[in-house]
Amino acid sequence: MKFNPVTPEAVAAFTAIVGDANVILPTSADDMLRYTHDETEDLRYTPEVVLKPANASEISLIMQYCNKNLIPVTPRGAGTGLSGGALAVHQGVILSTERLNKIVTIDERNLQATVEPGVITQVFQEAVIAKGLYYPPDPSSRGSCFLGGNLSESSGGPRAVKYGVTKDYVLNMEVVLPTGEITWTGANVLKNATGYNLTQLMVGSEGTLGIITKIVFKLIPYPPQNIVMLVPFRNEEQACEAVSKLFMAGIVPSALEFMERDAIEWSGRYLGIEVNLPEDIQAHLLIELDGNDMDQLFKEAEQVYSVLEQFDIDEILVADTEKQKEDLWRLRRNVAHAVKANSVYKEEDTVVPRAELPRLLHGVKEIGARYNFKSVCYGHAGDGNLHVNIIKADMPDEDWQHKLPEGIKEIFRLVVQLGGTISGEHGIGLVQRPYINIALNEVQLRLMQGIKQLFDPNGILNPGKIFA
Amino acid sequence: MKFNPVTPEAVAAFTAIVGDANVILPTSADDMLRYTHDETEDLRYTPEVVLKPANASEISLIMQYCNKNLIPVTPRGAGTGLSGGALAVHQGVILSTERLNKIVTIDERNLQATVEPGVITQVFQEAVIAKGLYYPPDPSSRGSCFLGGNLSESSGGPRAVKYGVTKDYVLNMEVVLPTGEITWTGANVLKNATGYNLTQLMVGSEGTLGIITKIVFKLIPYPPQNIVMLVPFRNEEQACEAVSKLFMAGIVPSALEFMERDAIEWSGRYLGIEVNLPEDIQAHLLIELDGNDMDQLFKEAEQVYSVLEQFDIDEILVADTEKQKEDLWRLRRNVAHAVKANSVYKEEDTVVPRAELPRLLHGVKEIGARYNFKSVCYGHAGDGNLHVNIIKADMPDEDWQHKLPEGIKEIFRLVVQLGGTISGEHGIGLVQRPYINIALNEVQLRLMQGIKQLFDPNGILNPGKIFA
Structure with missing residues (x-):
């Protein structure tokens, strides 16, 4: 895919849509900095421009322009992702949803809430608890991550073992497609047998199929x-x-x-x-x-x-x-955070049927011994979801770059052999792309890439993610 | 779409795949009878041939043949559906999954079970209860319906209000695509952020995207x-x-x-x-x-x-x-059953946010008064899912055929206006097709039809369903 650069004309067009105050150029290095990375390892990519639209209509106009002019767009929530999904690897536009940050309604009669994607997860949780209601998904980064990002990565967290993950609480979403079209994905109901499940197709698609602009969640009574x-x-x-x-x-x-x-x-x-x-x-x-x-x-x-x-x-x-x-x-x-403060590291988000955890843990240590890496393991054991933190410490760069990936492949092959897969809640994004075909076969990849092509014929939305 | 008839050569090819005993032709009228209808109204369609394959490999060979020769295939579970999804409206092949009826494993260590699609729901429920485990979804037809059919229609039942619907219990599926390719849709895990959610795309797709040949369910402890x-x-x-x-x-x-x-x-x-x-x-x-x-x-x-x-x-x-x-x-x-025994009737599977139920019920009665029909209403109120049974009684055929659909449209428009949709758990199938664009907009329909085209380029799998 050949993309076009963000020209001064493009910047002028974007400025006309979102207003001066909501356009950041690389010349404002301080303002730009936080948009060059997420929480994935030590990766840095600088976009050509950051845009902060206010609503779905502005996002639609941006997408129409970028789709026509083949400018890549990387949607971004709070930048707390762990697979590099929000990194502008093809430069172009970073589209930040930070201004779509309203809790639109908390509907106590129906135990539903409508929110914008830029609401911080914990802010939302506390708002519903104040009404005696509960939104259980709580990724570790809940104090800073956005609900839109949680949906994009199908985030989990510790309460998933009893209450399910983010995907189990979304009833309906408003999305802007790469073409600029705005649509809802479903209806505000607990069960829906009306056509294919576009809602669940969008959840976990890592910002590659559309940009979420509104979410309808179901809530449950709060267990005090x-x-x-x-x-x-x-x-x-x-x-x-x-x-x-x-x-x-x-x-x-x-x-x-x-x-x-x-x-x-x-x-x-x-x-x-x-x-x-x-x-x-x-x-x-x-x-x-x-x-x-x-x-x-x-x-x-x-x-x-x-x-x-x-x-x-x-x-x-x-x-x-x-x-x-x-x-x-x-x-x-x-x-x-502690691991990160200690050393450069890579976090692998392995998941297996829960009774296979002892075999997975044993395998990780055995592979670590052979490839000479130390790992710190922890995670959501009730879900069979083990976060394997591989510590660089004094491993030579050469081994970190070229030998370690072979060890990671062995871990992922073991995971798949145990009935599991290579990401439970962090997504594939940028950094797990080289391993995707360990988890997915050719038929699955062909169908997924066909879906991508259907939603995003010009491939402008979050390019360079998921697929190798 | 122009299809080809099932020629004597095709019958010979099918017989070579599934064996003589598993081919039913219209000449065996008694054997054929049950495959000409499901539980939807009084509809009857006779296929050119019924095939009863034993496994995914045989289904793959049948699909390869039909895909090449443009012969329509209608997959069928127990035939308990209420939207006509299992009716051979374009004739061709009825592919019955009745011989794929094994509970492969009940894995007590992982609280998972692997089953074939032709297992009767209640048989499965009782098998897992015997081990202290629970599979909650229980459609009213659970004594006769198949798990594969439950998945195809995203079935619910009374326990959905606490435990969720069928879709919430499926972790992974083996499916045969219209092209004959065999693939799994996901992994045997409780959370999965590895590529798009093909599992949930297949659930509720009413047998139009692939034929389910194995299912991995999650189970929970049985509340006694x-x-x-x-x-x-x-x-x-x-x-x-x-x-x-x-x-x-x-x-x-x-x-x-x-x-x-x-x-x-x-x-x-x-x-x-x-x-x-x-x-x-x-x-x-x-x-x-x-x-x-x-x-x-x-x-x-x-x-x-x-x-x-x-x-x-x-x-x-x-x-x-x-x-x-x-x-x-x-x-x-x-x-x-009681309604059915009483009169010809139509069942509408409306669903709204649960607090809107009183308005829906009031609206149904008001519309009934204007269009001169009696309705018997019941359903899963906890889910906002109201089954509206419209009784023909002595309504003239002319009104039943031509006037009533206008009344149904009014009911469905009301449902959508209340934030709901036109089917909660029965599917669109054949009979709700005329109303699909009340619930789905052009963008949604284009995406769904694009997905259908991607999975089934020749349109041979369950044609004439869902889309108008």
């Missing part, structure tokens, strides 16, 4: 009570096994998170929270139960203890106070 | 306890209002079904169950609560009573015995 506990294991594979055993006992926790020893230690150090692990502790499970009734939760907690008794664990820490709960969650949510 | 109650209302719009109020009070029942007075009376008569409704009762809600703990359920039931006290209701019947629960459920499940 919870119990949070941290369970230390002397053996990390046993920690993984315990996950399956809890489900087989009929327990559905609202979170079930796995952290290797290093994950919790690094995070503690990063946050200045003292963790003081006994020397023989290799891993932890962070378990949360939620509901409406504390008596009921105490009963469930008893069941959890009786399952965990079968394993070689140290004393279970049950959070006594809201502060202690918060600290436990901060430890978990900041593992990625 | 429940409370079932029948609540009589003196005003049917109040019954609809109560639905929203229950959710707003934080209650998530495992079923919340609405039945007009006629629905329950007709069903009682049909089943020989005495119902004896007081004269002033206009409607009922059938409410089920489920969980692991009876004490907890009693608490929830108290909450339900205190919400219902605000309404003008008669005495609540709480089922005392399993037999009484079963009778209440039979009353609900047999409304459609």
